[in-house]
Amino acid sequence: MSIEALILGKLHQKAEQRTSKSGKPFVTAKARAASGDGESLFVNVIAFSESACAALLALEAGDSLAMAGTLKPGAWVDREGNARPSVDLVVAKVLTVYGLKKKREASTQSPEQQPLESAPVVEFEQDHAWLAGGDA
Template sequence: MIDGLIGGKVYGKPAERTGQSGKVFVTAKVRAASGDGESLFVNVIAFDDTAKAALLGLDDGDSVALAGTLTPKVWTDKNGEARPALDMVAHCVLTAYHVQRKRTSVHGSRRGDSTMPDDDFDDRSV
């Protein structure tokens, strides 16, 4: 397994599921841009309550950043070509909502102040 960070857009709607043991988890598919202009699908599963809630708050096309353990995979497309994919067990999910909420809490009523630089934002605690 590889510890990794990925960013991309949610493909479809994340879904809550229950395993045979009764444990609830959330699955999602994220489309991430690769360096060659192609897209790479990341199959995401989350067991952490905070990560599950964040994923369930997203919809098709929403931007997301994820941290977790990655496992490389290969799948075959409609044309029979092998394509790369990744499986991720997400430990942390960051969305535009989290950034906006953090900025609001840090800057309070000054949020709309255009004189405030964006680099005042410290995302390490999100």
């Protein structure tokens, strides 16, 4: 069973870029989302699209993010024999404050204050229709 989902949370550890056996790049990460009972739920994240991969790789552990994609719920058993929920998310879209933060920083500096070789502003998502439930 898989479910279309929007997960809000924080990146638990820095994302890692990997390469499949066929030579295609993908990114894996682990995110932490608050569950309704006040505890955290860890989400195993995998991204294949170039924009989602770039967005995840630009973040550091602890950065906030929103991810939309296909969720697959599951369970695992801990050392004490207790069943624990597991969640895997194949990410289609990632929304972060990273691009917005860089734009704001760049726009608040006068031309004299801007470094000659400043890092380019990275825009990860051009169309945010998926946030309102539309198709991107």
